[in-house]
Amino acid sequence: MIRAVLATEFLKLRRCKVTWGTLGGLSLAPLGLALFMWILREPGRAAQLGLLGTKANLSGLEATGPAYLSTLTIVFGVGGMLLLPFIVAYLFGREYTEGTAKNMLALPVGRHWFVAAKLVVAAVWWFVLVVVVLAEAMLIGLALGLPGFSAGMMASSAGNALLAAAISFLLVPVVAWITVVGRGYMGPIAFAIAGMALGNLFGKTGWAEFFPWSIVPLMIGMVGSPQTLPTASYIVLALTFIAGTAATIATLRLADNAQ
Amino acid sequence: MPFDTIIATRALTKRYADVTAVDCLELDVRRGEIYGFLGRNGAGKTTTIRMLLGLIRPSSGDVSVLGARIVPGETSVLGSVGYLVETATAYPNLTVRENLDIQRRLTGAPRASVARTIERLGLGAYADRRVGRLSLGNKQRLSLARALLHSPDVLVLDEPANALDPAGIVEIRELLQSLATEQGVTVFMSSHILGEVAHLADRIGIVHDGRMLEELDAEELHAKARAYVEVGVSDPGRAMGLLRAARFAHIERITEGGAEGGSDILRVFDAEERASEIARTLLDAGLELTQLTPTREDLETYFLRLTGGAS
Numbered sequence: 001m002i003r004a005v006l007a008t009e010f011l012k013l014r015r016c017k018v019t020w021g022t023l024g025g026l027s028l029a030p031l032g033l034a035l036f037m038w039i040l041r042e043p044g045r046a047a048q049l050g051l052l053g054t055k056a057n058l059s060g061l062e063a064t065g066p067a068y069l070s071t072l073t074i075v076f077g078v079g080g081m082l083l084l085p086f087i088v089a090y091l092f093g094r095e096y097t098e099g100t101a102k103n104m105l106a107l108p109v110g111r112h113w114f115v116a117a118k119l120v121v122a123a124v125w126w127f128v129l130v131v132v133v134l135a136e137a138m139l140i141g142l143a144l145g146l147p148g149f150s151a152g153m154m155a156s157s158a159g160n161a162l163l164a165a166a167i168s169f170l171l172v173p174v175v176a177w178i179t180v181v182g183r184g185y186m187g188p189i190a191f192a193i194a195g196m197a198l199g200n201l202f203g204k205t206g207w208a209e210f211f212p213w214s215i216v217p218l219m220i221g222m223v224g225s226p227q228t229l230p231t232a233s234y235i236v237l238a239l240t241f242i243a244g245t246a247a248t249i250a251t252l253r254l255a256d257n258a259q
Numbered sequence: 260m261p262f263d264t265i266i267a268t269r270a271l272t273k274r275y276a277d278v279t280a281v282d283c284l285e286l287d288v289r290r291g292e293i294y295g296f297l298g299r300n301g302a303g304k305t306t307t308i309r310m311l312l313g314l315i316r317p318s319s320g321d322v323s324v325l326g327a328r329i330v331p332g333e334t335s336v337l338g339s340v341g342y343l344v345e346t347a348t349a350y351p352n353l354t355v356r357e358n359l360d361i362q363r364r365l366t367g368a369p370r371a372s373v374a375r376t377i378e379r380l381g382l383g384a385y386a387d388r389r390v391g392r393l394s395l396g397n398k399q400r401l402s403l404a405r406a407l408l409h410s411p412d413v414l415v416l417d418e419p420a421n422a423l424d425p426a427g428i429v430e431i432r433e434l435l436q437s438l439a440t441e442q443g444v445t446v447f448m449s450s451h452i453l454g455e456v457a458h459l460a461d462r463i464g465i466v467h468d469g470r471m472l473e474e475l476d477a478e479e480l481h482a483k484a485r486a487y488v489e490v491g492v493s494d495p496g497r498a499m500g501l502l503r504a505a506r507f508a509h510i511e512r513i514t515e516g517g518a519e520g521g522s523d524i525l526r527v528f529d530a531e532e533r534a535s536e537i538a539r540t541l542l543d544a545g546l547e548l549t550q551l552t553p554t555r556e557d558l559e560t561y562f563l564r565l566t567g568g569a570s
Contacts, residue, residue, distance in 0.1 A: 008361040015352050015389075099348030103405070106312040107365045108338035253332030256315040 001109060005117040009091075013121065018090050022083060026129050029075045030137035034144055037063045041146075065141065065149025069157035070221060072137050076130060076161040077220035080168020081199065081213070084126050085175040085192035089185050091118045092176050092248075096183040101257060111252040115176065115245060123169055130165040134158055164220050170237040171195070171212055173244025180251050209233045212240040263290040265413055265445040266311065270320035273306050273469075280306040282469035283320065288447050288462075293439050295460030296449040299566055303469035304449040305345055308417050311447070312342055324413060338366060341406035342415040347398040347422070351391030355382055355401055358390055359408055366409035373408070380404040381430070395422035403431065407438075414438070416448040420455055428452075432459050457558040467566045484556035485564075487528045488537055491550030495523040498541055502527060505540045524550065 013019055041063035061067050095101040105111060138158070141149055175188045182188070199213035200222065208214040215233045216222075266288035273281040281303040288294045298304045309315045310322050313331045322329045327336040349358040359373045377386050380400045385393060390401065399422045406414060419435070420428045436459065438444040450456045456463060463480065465472045475483065492498040499510055502525070509528040527537060531553045541548055556564070 004364045004367075008364050011357060011361060012350055012353065014357070017352075098351060099346060100350060102309075102314055102344045103348065106314055106334065106337055106340075106342055106344070107362075108334050108336075109365050110334070111332055254316070257309075257331075 001113050002116060005109060005113045006120060009117045009121045012094075013125070018087075019125065022087060022125075023129055023132065026079055026083060026133045027136055029079070030072065030133060030140050033068065033071055033075065033137075034140045036061065037068055037144055037146060041144075063146060065146040065153055068141055068144070068146055068149065069153055072134075072141075073157060073160045073164060073220045074222055076134075077164040077168065077216045077222060078196070079130075080126075080165050081171070081196045081216055082192055083129075084122070084165075084168050084172055085188055085195075087125055088118075088122045088172045088175045089179050089188035089192075091122055092179040093183070093185045093188065096179075097185065101183070105252065105257050112249045115248050115252065119173065119176065119245070122172060126165065126169060130162065134161055160220070164216055167216050167219065167237060170241040171216075171244075173241055173248055175244075177244050177247040177251060180248055181255075210236055212236055264288070265290050266294075266322075266324050266415075266447055268307070268310075268320065268322045271307070271310060271317055271322055272319045273303075273310060273315065274318045279469050281310070281317075284466070284469065284471055286464050286471060286474065288445060290445055291439055291443040292461040293435060293446040293448065293459055295456035295463040296447060296466065297451075297453065297456060297463060297562060298449070298466040302466045302566075304466060305417055306469075307466070308342075308344060308415055308447075308449060311415055312337065312340070312344065314344070338409070339412045340415060341409065341411035341413070342417075343402045343406050343419060344415075344417050347395070347402035349390045349398065349401055349405070352389060354387050354389055355393070355397075355404075356386045358401060359404060362405045362408050368409035372410070376404045376408045379407070379434070396424060396427055399423055400427070412444060414444060414446045414448070416446065418450055419448055420450060420452050428455060435459060453559040453562055454557075463558070465562060465565055472565055480558060480561065481555075484558075484561050485528055486531045486553070486555045487526045488530045488534050489550060489552040489554055490525040490527060490537060490541070491522070491548070492525065492541055493547035493549070495525055497544070498525060498546055501540055501544050501546075502537065505536070507533070507537070 040061060061071065095104055104114060138154055141154070175192060178191050179185070179188045195213040199211065199215075199217050202208055202211040202214040203217045203222065208218045209230055209232060215229060215237060218227050218233075219229055221227075264287045266286070268284050268286050271281055271284040272279065284303070284307060286294075286296075296304055296307070306315065310317050311324060311329065313329045313334055316331050325336055325339055329336070349355075350361070353361075355377065356373060359376060362368070363370065363373050377383055380403055382397065382400055382404060385397055390398065393401065399419075403416075403419060406416065414435070419431055423431060432455065435446050435448075439446055439461075448456075448460070457477075457480075462474060462476045464474045490498065495512055499512060502510055507527050507530055511526045511528070512523055513526060514523050530537060534551060534553050538548060538551055
């Protein structure tokens with residue numbers, strides 16, 4: 001059954017503008033970062049062109065390969081905490097906003113299959129985005145010729161970005177649950193923003209390793225220096241994934257689907 | 260439950276906080292019959308339909324379809340049910356064919372069923388058009404196509420004639436009739452087009468405030484529908500007094516054609532055999548008679564009387 005449900009979920013993505021919108025949005029990030037690096041490296045020419053050299057200097061960044069790559073990891077971490085919840089909210093929420101939830105839930109298909117298939121589609125969508133934009137970022141980095149930009153550093157940075165993307169994914173079943181409870185987009189998007197703010201807040205406390213929404217900021221260096229995560233953080237993330245998935249399935253099975 | 264009962268509810272109740280949407284509803288729909296489920300807005304029709312499909316959980320009582328108790332999330336029996344709930348909806352960025360293909364994959368229907376159903380519902384010209392660009396009537400046809408695609412044994416249709424033009428209504432009526440008579444498909448349909456239900460349904464259930472007021476077939480409707488004589492007269496007020504004096508016990512005065520510029524007519528009940536006596540009474544008093552029509556309540560009038568509606 002999962003194959004049939006997956007096939008229909010991928011079919012629903014056809015001609016979907018949101019897919020291309022998220023790709024366009026995320027692919028702008030390395031371009032913006034590259035522009036920032038260029039302004040830092042060539043402040044005179046940037047000033048001649050009317051670009052904001054002073055603000056770029058105030059950021060504390062340097063025009064180096066390590067700075068470019070570490071900022072890139074943060075971009076994927078932030079993307080995972082804001083863009084990925086938007087993707088998941090869209091996949092689950094469209095059934096309510098387009099009025100098709102009532103059609104879907106009365107089908108002779110276990111409701112857990114819909115949850116599983118939508119999460120698989122979100123994972124595929126998210127990792128295609130990450131891989132494409134990562135490749136774009138590496139090419140731009142090479143083209144910039146930043147000092148200290150080496151193949152080894154690229155591989156290590158790509159590994160960190162993929163790990164941040166994967167860890168971010170473990171948080172999204174909670175977003176799916178909020179979407180099916182709220183039957184729309186506003187709740188999960190507000191939750192994603194609040195999660196990011198709380199994650200940064202808790203990230204500055206001693207509990208950061210145990211608060212799910214602090215773990216990604218902690219790992220990518222959004223709060224302090226990047227850290228290797230303890231095993232407990234992975235257990236917390238796995239439990240968050242399981243709890244979010246179970247709550248989504250339970251809500252679809254047990255709650256009234258009156259919309 | 261009798262062998263040929265396809266849909267049954269027993270003391271089915273749904274409460275939302277202090278509102279009882281469905282109240283101890285009992286109904287039985289037999290194999291191969293077309294059951295018209297009537298009620299005013301908010302009577303509990305759609306809530307009942309949602310419980311039939313496992314979309315919402317009853318507060319108490321049971322609902323079963325094809326002998327299987329419906330429990331939300333346990334949807335295996337729904338493979339034999341086609342349905343249309345409330346408004347016609349589909350994925351707007353997909354074509355008619357793609358929307359039906361989703362239904363085909365999830366119900367396990369054969370590949371050929373998509374083309375066959377598109378043909379059957381007259382959607383051939385729109386098969387490759389995105390649903391977002393369809394007219395309301397064609398969206399309704401698509402929803403009916405989705406309900407019929409997997410050749411279900413039971414159809415649960417909420418307002419199937421919504422948004423269809425008169426030719427479309429006749430077409431769907433004939434389609435449902437042929438499914439019921441030729442293939443033994445059981446049809447449970449709600450509708451507010453009472454004339455349509457009267458044409459189509461073998462049995463009618465009238466629900467009001469969540470409760471079943473009455474279940475009846477065409478013969479019972481004929482027997483229960485009251486006969487009356489409709490009287491148009493120059494002075495309705497004086498005519499009422501004269502008729503009461505002549506021992507016509509039950510007379511109603513209604514305004515036809517709206518409150519402004521409308522004319523009052525009288526309905527004299529239980530008087531089909533006494534039309535000539537009515538005429539004589541009024542003419543002898545010097546009143547001018549403009550209408551004298553023995554008639555019988557249709558479903559609409561009966562429904563309105565039962566549910567406390569207009570007239």
